[in-house]
Amino acid sequence: LAKTTQPISMDSYEGQEVNITCSHNNIATNDYITWYQQFPSQGPRFIIQGYKTKVTNEVASLFIPADRKSSTLSLPRVSLSDTAVYYCLVGERYSTLTFGKGTMLLVSP
Amino acid sequence: DVKVTQSSRYLVKRTGEKVFLECVQDMDHENMFWYRQDPGLGLRLIYFSYDVKMKEKGDIPEGYSVSREKKERFSLILESASTNQTSMYLCASTAQGTTEAFFGQGTRLTVV
Secondary structure (H helix, E strand, O other): OOOOEOOOEEEEEOOOOEEEEEEOOOOOOOOEEEEEEEOOOOOOEEEEEEOOEEEEOOOOEEEEOOOOOEEEEEEOOOOHHHOEEEEEEEEOOOOOOOOOOOEEEEEEO | OOOEEEOOOEEEEOOOOOEEEEEEEOOOOOEEEEEEEEOOOEEEEEEEEEEOOEEEEOOOOOOEEEEEEEOOEEEEEEOOOOHHHOEEEEEEEEOOOOOOOEEOOOEEEEEO
């Protein structure tokens, strides 16, 4: 399983765009990149998944460069309710889900 | 609304007790997982199952066992609870060939 590295924490203000970058230098050909969000005392929630280039849904965008050695989760115009831990996972769709320690995003007024 | 349900939200058990944590999913998913989450350590995989009666060890299986007799139910068993098993336990499921997991609400277990 490819190892991922992401910042331990990030701070932002309401209304700003937040970009969280994840490094995964040894990503394999069959690996997908998946992001989860976790609020306190709740289980993680799937946000977005991609293989290459850009993926967008109603919650976020995921940017993946051509070499796929990193990815960036972009949250447009964050609000206080986006305060959470964000996890980047890399692996085959048939593999287990290995979570790292994630990035704690704190959004302030 | 898809759902993964864990039998208890909070549980307090004594050292040495046998503890059962139950998880049920209603999405006909093939894969089910048990994690524990501790401050500063993130989510760590205990066991997972990719089919009925099939199980695989995760990263920290010591002191735990699992049972999957029916597709929708995955049980985590603490054979003899110890204080270092005090933690938040999370169950999840995925369909075959996907990484979109659905998690239960978690069980906060305290072993005294």
